[in-house]
Amino acid sequence: MTRGTWILRRLAISVPVFFGITLLTFTLVRLTPGDPVLYLIDPAAMTGAPEEFIAARRAELGLDRPAPIQYLAWLRELGQGNLGYSHINGRPVLAMIAERVEPTTRLMGTALLLALLIGIPLGIVAALKQYSVLDYAIAVLSLAVISAPAFFLALGAIYVFSLRLDLTPIGGMGTIGRTPNLLDAARHLVLPAVILALSLTGPIVRYTRASLLEVLTQDYLATARAKGLRQRIVVTRHALPNALIPIISVVGVMIPLLFGGSVIVEQIFSWPGMGQLVLAAIGQRDYPVIMGITMIVALLVLASSVLTDIAYTMVDPRIRIA
Amino acid sequence: MRNAFKLSRAITITVAIALLVGACTTAPSGTGTSPGAGTATQPATQPATQPATQPASGGTLTVHFPLKPSSFNPLGQPLSSNQMVMTLVYETLVALSPEDTYESRIASGYTVSTDAKTYTFRLRPNVKWSDGTAFTSEDVLFTFKLLMTPDVSAHAAKLSGVKGRADFVAGKTTDVPGLRAPDANTFVIELDTPNSALISALSWPFIGILPKHVLGQVAPKDLATHRFFLAPTTALGPFKFVKWETDQFVELERNPNYWRPVKLDRIFLREMTADAASAALEKGELDLAITNAQDADRLDRLPKVTVDSSPNPGINLISLANDRPAFKDPRVRQAFMYAIDRKGIIQTVHAGRGTIVNTHMRAPGTVPPGLEAYAFNPAKARQLLADAKWDPNYVIKMQWIKGVKDRDQTNEIVQANLAAVGVKMVLEPFERAPLLEAYSKRTFDATAYGGGIYTIDGDSVTVPISCTTPYPKGTNITHYCNPKVDELLDKARAISDEAEKKRLYQEVAKITNAEVTNLWLNVADTLYARNDRVKGFRPYGDFTQFLLTAWNWTVR
Numbered sequence: 001m002t003r004g005t006w007i008l009r010r011l012a013i014s015v016p017v018f019f020g021i022t023l024l025t026f027t028l029v030r031l032t033p034g035d036p037v038l039y040l041i042d043p044a045a046m047t048g049a050p051e052e053f054i055a056a057r058r059a060e061l062g063l064d065r066p067a068p069i070q071y072l073a074w075l076r077e078l079g080q081g082n083l084g085y086s087h088i089n090g091r092p093v094l095a096m097i098a099e100r101v102e103p104t105t106r107l108m109g110t111a112l113l114l115a116l117l118i119g120i121p122l123g124i125v126a127a128l129k130q131y132s133v134l135d136y137a138i139a140v141l142s143l144a145v146i147s148a149p150a151f152f153l154a155l156g157a158i159y160v161f162s163l164r165l166d167l168t169p170i171g172g173m174g175t176i177g178r179t180p181n182l183l184d185a186a187r188h189l190v191l192p193a194v195i196l197a198l199s200l201t202g203p204i205v206r207y208t209r210a211s212l213l214e215v216l217t218q219d220y221l222a223t224a225r226a227k228g229l230r231q232r233i234v235v236t237r238h239a240l241p242n243a244l245i246p247i248i249s250v251v252g253v254m255i256p257l258l259f260g261g262s263v264i265v266e267q268i269f270s271w272p273g274m275g276q277l278v279l280a281a282i283g284q285r286d287y288p289v290i291m292g293i294t295m296i297v298a299l300l301v302l303a304s305s306v307l308t309d310i311a312y313t314m315v316d317p318r319i320r321i322a
Numbered sequence: 323m324r325n326a327f328k329l330s331r332a333i334t335i336t337v338a339i340a341l342l343v344g345a346c347t348t349a350p351s352g353t354g355t356s357p358g359a360g361t362a363t364q365p366a367t368q369p370a371t372q373p374a375t376q377p378a379s380g381g382t383l384t385v386h387f388p389l390k391p392s393s394f395n396p397l398g399q400p401l402s403s404n405q406m407v408m409t410l411v412y413e414t415l416v417a418l419s420p421e422d423t424y425e426s427r428i429a430s431g432y433t434v435s436t437d438a439k440t441y442t443f444r445l446r447p448n449v450k451w452s453d454g455t456a457f458t459s460e461d462v463l464f465t466f467k468l469l470m471t472p473d474v475s476a477h478a479a480k481l482s483g484v485k486g487r488a489d490f491v492a493g494k495t496t497d498v499p500g501l502r503a504p505d506a507n508t509f510v511i512e513l514d515t516p517n518s519a520l521i522s523a524l525s526w527p528f529i530g531i532l533p534k535h536v537l538g539q540v541a542p543k544d545l546a547t548h549r550f551f552l553a554p555t556t557a558l559g560p561f562k563f564v565k566w567e568t569d570q571f572v573e574l575e576r577n578p579n580y581w582r583p584v585k586l587d588r589i590f591l592r593e594m595t596a597d598a599a600s601a602a603l604e605k606g607e608l609d610l611a612i613t614n615a616q617d618a619d620r621l622d623r624l625p626k627v628t629v630d631s632s633p634n635p636g637i638n639l640i641s642l643a644n645d646r647p648a649f650k651d652p653r654v655r656q657a658f659m660y661a662i663d664r665k666g667i668i669q670t671v672h673a674g675r676g677t678i679v680n681t682h683m684r685a686p687g688t689v690p691p692g693l694e695a696y697a698f699n700p701a702k703a704r705q706l707l708a709d710a711k712w713d714p715n716y717v718i719k720m721q722w723i724k725g726v727k728d729r730d731q732t733n734e735i736v737q738a739n740l741a742a743v744g745v746k747m748v749l750e751p752f753e754r755a756p757l758l759e760a761y762s763k764r765t766f767d768a769t770a771y772g773g774g775i776y777t778i779d780g781d782s783v784t785v786p787i788s789c790t791t792p793y794p795k796g797t798n799i800t801h802y803c804n805p806k807v808d809e810l811l812d813k814a815r816a817i818s819d820e821a822e823k824k825r826l827y828q829e830v831a832k833i834t835n836a837e838v839t840n841l842w843l844n845v846a847d848t849l850y851a852r853n854d855r856v857k858g859f860r861p862y863g864d865f866t867q868f869l870l871t872a873w874n875w876t877v878r
Contacts, residue, residue, distance in 0.1 A: 034755025038762055038794055054794065056473030060546065089393035090547025099568070155597065163601050170602040176571050176590050177382065270594040272569035280390055280569075285755045 007310060014302045018295075025294045026071050029287060036087045036285040037063065061087050074291060083295070084288035086281075093292035096277060103173055104273040107192055107266070108258045112251070114197035115204055120247065122201075123208025128235065130213065138205060146202035150261055154195045154268040161191060171270035192269040199261050200254055207250045212243040245315055252308030256301050380576075380585030381877035383856065385869070386599040386611035387591040391572065394563075395551035397468055397475045400527035405866040407572055407591065412530020413558040413581075415443055415462070415509075416521060417870055420632065420860040422777045424525060428457070428558065428581065429509075438516035438818045443509045450579040452557040455535050459503035461558075464534040466501050466511070474542045479796075480523040483513040516816040518823070519781035526775050526782075528867060531558055560584045560873035569593055584873045585858075603627060603851055609877055610852040612865050614727055615673040621851040628854055631847040632861040636774035637679055638729070640720075640736065640841035643767055644800040648716055655838035657706035659696035661743045662736055666698070668844050671731045676846040681831040682783040682839070684776040688827035693835040703743045717746045721760060722770040724751035729770055732843065736770075761793045769799065772846075775864055780827030784811050787839050802839040853877075 037057045058064045062073065077084055083093035126138040145153075161167045168191050174180050175188075215221070216239055224234045263275035274293060281289035389403035396408055409417075415429040429443040449457040470487055472478040481487065485500030500512040511520070533556045540548055550556075554563050561574035561584070572591040576584045592599075592608065600617055602608040604624055613621060613629065622629040642649040642658075649655060668676040680693050720737070724730055730751075737747045747768070752760070760766040776782050785796045788811065789803035807830055814826040850861050850868065858875040862868040 032756070033759055034753065035759045035762070036755070038758040039755045051795065052472035053474075053476055053478065056543075057546070060543070085547065089552060091552065096568075158598065158601055163604060166605070170605060170607055171594050171598050172570055172592070176384070176573070176592065177588070266569075268595060268598065270570065270592070270598060272567065276569045283753060283755070284392070 003313065006313075007306075010306050010309060014306060018298060018302060021298045022075075022291065022295060023071070025291060026067075026074070029285075029290050030067055032285070034285045036061065036287065039284055074288075078295075083292040086289050087286045088284050088289075093288050096289060097274070097292055097296055100272065100274045100277050103271060104262065104275075106173075106189065107196065107271055107273055108262060110189060110193040111196035111200065111262075112254065112258065114193060115200035115254075116251070118197065119201040119204025120208050120244070123205045124212060124235075124240070126205065126209040127212035127216065135209075138209075142202040142205040144202075145198040148198075150195060150199055150264045151268060153198060154192070154265060157191050157195055158268070171268070173272060192265050192271055195269075196258070196261050196265045200257065203254070204247065204250065207247055208243070211246045212239060215239045215243040241315075245312070248311050248315065249308050252304050255304045256297070259297055379587050380875070381855075382588040382590065383586050383872065383875065383877045384590045384592055384607070384609050386602075386608050387572070387593045388596065388599075388612055390569070390593060391566070393551045394554050395546065395548075396465075396528075396530040396532065397477070398546065398551075399476045400866075402866040405528055406869055407563075407574075408530050409528050409559070409867055409870045410561045410574055410589065410872060411554050411557045411559045411563050411577075412528070412532075414525075414528055414530055416525050417528065418525050418775070418778070418862075418864070418867060420862045420868075420871065422635065422863070424521060424778075428531065432521070434518070434521075434818070436818060438518040438520075438816065439513045441511040441513075441520060443511075445507045445509060446581050447507050449558070449581045451533055451535075452555075452562045452577045452579050454579070455533070455556075457558060458506040459509045460506075461531055461534045462509045463501055463503040464538060465529075465532045466509075467498060468532065468542065468545070469529065470498070470501075471542055474545055477527075477529060480520075481511075483515045483517050483520075485512045485514050487514075516818075518818045519779055519815050522779035522781055526864075526867075528870075533558070561586075561589060564588075580873065582873070585876045586872060589869075589872065600851075603853065606853060608853070609856050610850060610859070612868075613849045613851045615671065615675050615846070615849065616727055618675075618849045618851065619673065626854050627851055630850045630852065630859065630861040631675065632863040633677070633777075634772070634845055634848045635684070635777040635863040636772055637682065637684075637776065637840075637845055638676075638732070638770075638772040638843045640768055640770045640843065641799040642841065643764055644802045644839070645764065646767065648713070648718075648767070651710040652837045653706045653710040654712055655841065656694075656696070657703040657710065657712070657743070658740065658745070658841055659703075659838055660699040660706065661703035661745070662739045662841065662843070663698045664696075664843055667732050667735055668846075670735070671728045672844065672846045675849070676844040679842045679845050681835045681842065682774070682776055682786060683780055683827055683831040683834075684845075685778055685780045685782075685827070687824040688780040689831055690828040693831065700739075700743050707743060707745070712745065714744050714746070717748055719750050719767045720747050720770065721750045721752045721757055721766045721768070723754050723757060728846065729772070733770055758794070761799050764801070777863070780823065780830070781811065781815055783830065783834075787834060800840060802837075804833060804837065807833055 037054055055064075062070060065073075074084065083097070085092055086096060122138050122142070126135045129135050158170060162170050168187055169175065171188075173188050174184050178184065221234055221239055224238050225231075229238075259275065262271075262273055263279055265271065266273045266275040267279060274297075277289065278293045280286070281293065387403060387406065389401070391403040391407060392401060394404055394407050394411065396412055398404075413428045415427060416424050416432065417427050419425040428446055428449065430446050432441060432443045434441055443462070445457075445459055445462065451457055466481065467490070469475045469477050470481040470484060470490065472491060484498060486495070486498045487500065489495050490498045500514070502510040502512070504510065513520070536556050537545065537548070537550060553566065557563065557577045560577055560580045562577045564573040564575050566572045570593060574589045574591075576587055592602075594602065599608060599611045600613070600621065603611050603621060604627070606626065618629045621627050642655060644650065644655070664678050668674060668678070678695075680696060681689065683689050718740070720733055722729065722733060733749055737749060740747050757766070757769065761769070774782065774786065785791050786798055787800075787802055787807060788796065788798060789805060789808050790796070791798045792801045792803075793799045810826045810830050814823045817823060848861065848863050848865050850859070852859055855877050856875060857878065858871070860871050862870070
């Protein structure tokens with residue numbers, strides 16, 4: 001099989017997986033207790049709503065039709081490139097998601113980059129100095145950031161860096177009422193990006209260390225050393241390129257983790273990303289928005305996993321397409 | 323398959339985390355809500371109309387937005403976050419003042435006929451919308467017709483007594499004899515049946531007047547999702563809508579055409595969690611935030627922050643599903659009242675900032691002497707439970723929206739208090755959507771919340787206790803129903819004799835106090851923390867309306 005057909009087959013498998021996900025999400029969301037129309041009737045507001053009002057809203061949102069019909073209607077709209085309209089305020093879901101893409105990419109991209117820039121060197125150091133004090137210190141540190149809940153780290157960081165040291169703002173993407181500039185944007189980005197990055201750094205350190213250690217024991221490195229190459233060259237030229245291959249798949253797995261982590265970080269730092277949108281939508285049972293975001297995330301994750309597999313075949317000639 | 327697994331796991335994780343965080347979102351303590359209000363042959367308090375000379379720059383106010391807004395549609399359900407913005411960009415006939423009186427807004431005054439059937443509003447002359455179009459009584463007429471249309475308006479019940487409503491709603495006519503605009507500056511509401519509480523019903527929640535020249539051509543069914551309500555740029559209120567950056571802020575600027583001079587240049591309403599807001603206030607990034615008793619003292623000690631308070635016009639309470647066999651016997655509900663250490667709750671949870679109430683009635687002169695005080699008495703509670711043959715194995719499910727600190731703590735105390743008299747209770751935090759569904763499907767036992775505006779007009783207790791307003795038709799969550807109570811409330815609504823009305827409301831207070839419609843816990847203070855830069859601030863007991871006086875503030 002050529003790489004081209006393999007990729008096509010890989011993509012073809014993704015299609016039923018994608019529809020499976022939409023069906024699963026639709027079913028799960030509908031099984032969750034809560035009614036998007038009743039959601040709007042505030043018990044403290046003491047006004048209630050006339051039955052006509054409730055019925056009219058329900059009909060307008062199409063919620064009076066049987067669930068399978070609603071699902072099919074959603075699919076039909078999807079086929080026409082329409083993700084539907086928010087139950088809460090009638091905004092097009094696509095527009096709501098589109099305005100989140102930039103903030104989400106900014107936060108997640110920076111976090112992922114930071115995680116790799118911190119995680120890989122630390123992992124290498126830990127592997128080369130195996131069982132040294134440094135190795136143990138890195139192990140403890142990476143375990144600590146894996147175990148510490150993001151909200152705890154985030155609130156702690158706000159307390160120390162924003163309140164006590166007055167280095168960073170409390171939240172948001174920029175100083176409101178001021179023309180956006182790079183420095184201001186960076187000051188707002190640094191805390192949330194670092195906190196989000198920390199949760200990924202731990203695994204990257206551990207994976208890099210394990211992978212490099214495994215490679216270091218292999219015979220071809222002994223050959224390299226036997227040729228009289230210096231240890232630095234052995235590691236950087238011969239060991240590292242092979243050791244880093246598994247990290248590619250780790251990064252692939254991390255995309256969904258990033259989405260999960262960003263929900264909390266965005267909430268605490270008032271970051272207007274996808275995480276906040278999905279959170280609000282779930283709370284309000286805003287079905288079209290939940291479905292829309294799930295679909296986009298599903299597409300991203302599917303794409304990242306396909307890309308990971310393809311990248312794998314490119315960097316590692318040992319991986320055969322069968 | 324590997325990918326499918328990875329993916330579904332990713333989604334599960336995302337959704338699980340989202341749900342987890344959702345359960346922890348914070349809402350402001352206390353609450354705000356409900357109709358209050360009025361008697362009324364006299365005009366409301368009368369601020370003088372000022373010429374449109376603009377004052378010097380009053381600065382920029384940055385205020386905390388405790389909950390996420392959804393849309394700014396005065397016809398829709400009044401969610402407090404939406405209300406906060408609407409009180410700034412829309413204008414209303416009459417509004418509530420921080421002192422629990424009516425304040426004239428775009429109506430300079432109104433008169434009520436002696437039979438309480440005809441309300442005549444005098445509108446301020448020569449007022450313009452922010453886009454320069456003249457404001458007239460036609461705008462008010464347009465708005466009220468929409469308000470009366472049930473499938474468009476969540477407030478239709480407020481106008482159910484308007485003359486000719488039935489034919490209008492049935493589509494037989496587009497004209498409503500009971501709503502009239504005889505000249506550009508007069509608006510008349512005529513009712514079939516007397517209703518001396520109409521002003522009360524119309525003044526809460528804040529219902530803004532809509533621009534006919536902008537929305538007049540829109541089909542009513544398309545209104546709920548009309549884009550104007552996402553960006554209400556044509557303002558009659560003190561501020562103009564500039565933009566809404568979702569999950570960040572709403573920006574407003576001074577409306578130079580407001581009928582009186584506005585001091586502030588600009589307002590930013592910032593969306594953030596309560597914890598972040600506390601920190602931002604400390605740092606000076608926020609000027610004003612609603613706070614709670616636990617944080618108030620700490621914030622008050624900060625050099626540039628002052629905490630103001632005002633008694634909440636509503637009540638913190640527990641509602642039982644009174645229609646359930648377990649809670650049907652009033653002796654059970656009385657026993658719970660004696661079992662709960664309500665004084666202790668005020669001390670520990672509200673830092674002493676609150677008072678006990680024993681009825682929904684709070685308007686002046688409506689609370690008779692000699693109501694049962696339900697002082698903490700576990701022995702009496704045990705006796706009443708024994709008399710009512712309470713099943714000690716019954717486990718009460720307390721379901722509420724977790725996240726308001728004082729309410730969460732209160733529930734833990736209530737649980738312990740009830741356990742001490744042999745009543746089992748489990749605490750089940752809920753999200754808002756399923757909780758409201760549980761109210762509707764009657765699957766809950768007990769729930770805790772707060773709200774209402776009961777301090778002005780006795781009629782405002784109708785919605786939470788009347789047989790005609792069981793949730794979701796109204797917000798009678800207990801489904802308490804006593805026809806005698808309804809009869810008294812109907813009678814009071816139909817007369818304008820103040821003394822007689824108060825006598826009838828006192829009767830209602832006596833009956834409901836004895837039957838314990840709800841477990842009333844307390845009236846807590848609504849607390850605001852503000853930077854000392856903010857001048858002219860007046861604390862409202864109802865937090866949804868505290869921006870009504872912002873036109874007169876400055877930030878320097």
